[in-house]
Amino acid sequence: MIITRILLFIFLIPVVASAQLAVDLSQDPHSLVQNQLLGEGVELIDISFNGESGFVSNPQIGSFSNGWDAIGISDGIIIATGKATIAEGPNDLPTAFEAIDVDSELTEDVDLSELMGGAVELNDVAVLEFDFAASGDTLRFSYVFASEEYNEHTCSPHIDAFGFFISGPGINGDGTFSNNAINLAKVPGRDVPVAINTVNRGTSGEYGSMAICNGADINWQENSQYFVDNESNTSLNTTQFDGFTKVFTVEIPVECGGTYHIKMAIADAVDGKNDSAVLIKTGSFASQAPLEVDYELMNPINGEAIEGCSSYKFKLVRNDSTDMKVVYLKSNMAAANPDVFPDFPDSLIFYSAQGYLNWELPINHDGVFESERVLDI
Secondary structure, three states, X not given: OEEEOOOOXXXXXXXXXXXXXXXEOOOOHHHHHHHHHEOOOEEEEEEEEOOEEXXXXXXXXXXXXXXXXXXXXXXXXXXXOOOHHHHOOOOOOOOOOOOOOHHHOEOOOHHHHHHOOOOOOEEEEEEEEEEEEEOOOEEEEEEXXXXXXXXXXXXXXXXXXXXXEEEOOOOOOOOOOHHHOEEOXXXXXXXXXXXXXXXXXXXXXXXXXXXXXXHHOOOHHHHHHHEEEOOOOOOOOOOOOOEEEOOEEEEEEOOOOOEEEEEEEXXXXXXXXXOEEEEXXXXXXXXXXXXXXXXXXXXXXXOXXXXXXXXXXXXXXXXXXXXXXXXXXXXXHHHHOXXXXXXXXXXXXXXXXXXXXXXXXXXXXXXXXXXXXXXXX
């Protein structure tokens, strides 16, 4: 007897309303990631925050809502160098920060230190780490980086650092970051980390010099197209941060069914003032399955698939039928039982303008009695 498991996904579309950005610190990191951050096709495996259990609340991580007018993302999770409520507007303080308990403060992270050159003191470090399994062939998520370091500390030697460090199958770092990870927080289309000295209004600040920004990215002034100067914004619906990036979307190929580790980390440089944060869109951390799959069991006996009698008829539907696409198939059970599934293909082809295809898989009898088994594809 063969058992088939089919997963169904439901899409939820948030309703955007105009109101003041609000931060909620009542949920623990596990709840925030599981219930708000993760979208379609991602399964949470385990999680920690600042090296502790993901079931322990921390004021440096929370959820936010009503953020559309303030930062361009309606709701999501926020990770901050101080208490995450620092993001709430209006922007009425020249130097804004919300201190955290020094007894629980994290002051080191090897990957953030590497981003900052290794010699800068870190404070108020916030590190969210979790393992996840991806159902699709691409991982995506959308975020904004915001900081009180803007604009006066732009192009200064000591600016806050953040990164999204991912490792796992097919991820080939150069050894710069732990676990052979790579940093996903990059300027769109370029191998340049997103930072205050690479994405800003295009001019050095009161405590900076153009030479320092030139050293970070010779084309840094072109990146002003990705920056929102919020310093003089008097709206009640804005954020406290003096500047932030436009909404960036990360996109990276992953292996279907692969298990990955990601570390989302941010820290204050030198002191605990001028807080910074990353704000990540609800449900955007997703790995959409490349196909929608439906099936029909042909010639079942008592509702079950039986060798020598039954077959499966599959219908595969894709979202984009513009180009030809090859879909590669793998089944551990079929590979281990070639006499039962002699016609299991290595791949199927969608031709241009073909949005779906049908595929029938017969189940042969190999003359051997086996107990109930699961067909995985």
